Amino acid sequence: MFHQHTLPDYRQHSDVLESMIIKLYSKGVTTREIADLIEKMYGSHYSPAQISNISKQMIPKVEAYHQRKLSDKFFCVYLDATYIPLRRITFDREAVYIAIGIKPNGHKEVIDYRIAPSENVENWAEMLQDMKSRGLEQVELFLSDGVVGMKTVLQQTYPKAHFQRCLVHVMRNICAKVRINDREMIMNEFKQIHQQPNKEAAINVLHAFYDKWNRAYNHVIRNLKEIEPDLLVFYSYPKQIRASIYSTNMIESFNNVIRRKAKPKAEFPTEQSLNTFIGIQAMSYNERYFNRIHKGFGHVQDTLESYFD
Known part of the structure; x- marks a missing residue:
């Protein structure tokens, strides 16, 4: 048979x-x-x-992923948006807001994401408030680029948290505003800021950078001085993890994966299809890194726990 x-x-x-x-x-x-x-x-x-x-x-x-209960504390949370082609009535690229966090024990996860036509601080505020309502009570450090109003929104939602502006984004913004012939030198000198042994040495390097380039690019240096309080916050934490918390490079690598995998599709026909696609990526990421400790965090777990109540 x-x-x-x-x-x-x-x-x-x-x-x-x-x-x-x-x-x-x-x-x-x-x-x-x-x-x-x-x-x-x-x-x-x-x-x-x-x-x-x-x-x-x-x-x-x-x-279920969007509604799940969140951990009550993350040591650091990276915030960034990437753009994916989506068709509503017409075709356009829309913002995908993404939050990735690292817990005091070094475990990392995509906390949440949401889709909106463009990136603005109001959408970030709603997302942060939703994260808090789902159980995320304490964050020691947020990392983000220079979205206008972001620091204010973070202070309103998590008043005890500190804020580190992504130094890579800052460097890109500087290079976009200077002559091509000066870019390589400026970039190499600015990189020295996050390679110092302590905050005092970094301040000296930063101020020397001001003095050298102020005459040629006064407007650039003036803007840099305005955000100086947010540039060197990462030096307040153990040196073992500083390489991970002076920029949003970790979340940008996740964004790059999303864009690469979405590229063959050309565009998503509905918001639901895009939401499902991103959700699969987020859950896959969380499963892959469920019990893996991010580089450097395993050596300072007790120290990181001490930052919380």
Whole structure:
């Protein structure tokens, strides 16, 4: 008697195939490409619409992710936005607000994300308030770029938290406002600011930078002096973790993965499809790093715990 072992009785597709489809979808493969691959590999025919419906099985999991209870404290939280093509009525690139945190024990996770037509401080305020309502009571340090009003919003939501402006963003902004011939020298000198043994030495380097370039770029230096209180906050923490907390590079690497995987899709047809796609990336990231300690944090766990009540 013939009995097929590939699929259970009365099943049109296997869990293995569904898992494969969801995995391919999360890698940025389009529904049409997935349908072609499945047919070539397994001989099973799926239309792009069927592939899309299978990927929609992740929607309840993504909704649960957005509503889950959060840890009560994170040592540092990185805030950044990236832009992904989305079609509502017309096609445009929309902002995906992302928050990634590292706990005092060194474990990191994508705390949450949200989608909006553009980046503004009001949307950040709503997202931060939602994070707090879901249990995140204490944050020692926030890291972000120069979004206008961000520091004020952080102080309103988490008044005890400190704020570090991303030095990489600051350096990019400086280079965009100086002559091309001066950029390499300015960049190399500005990098010295985060490579000092302590805050006092960093202040000396920063002030020497002011003195050298003030005459040529007075406006740039004046703007830099205005944000000086937010440039060297990371020196207040153990040297083992300083390399991780003077910039938002860690969250930008996650953003780069999202953009790379989203690129083959050209655009997302609905906000729900984009939300599902980002949710899969976030949950995959959290699963991958669930028990891994971020570089340097394992050596100073007790010290980091002491910053909290």
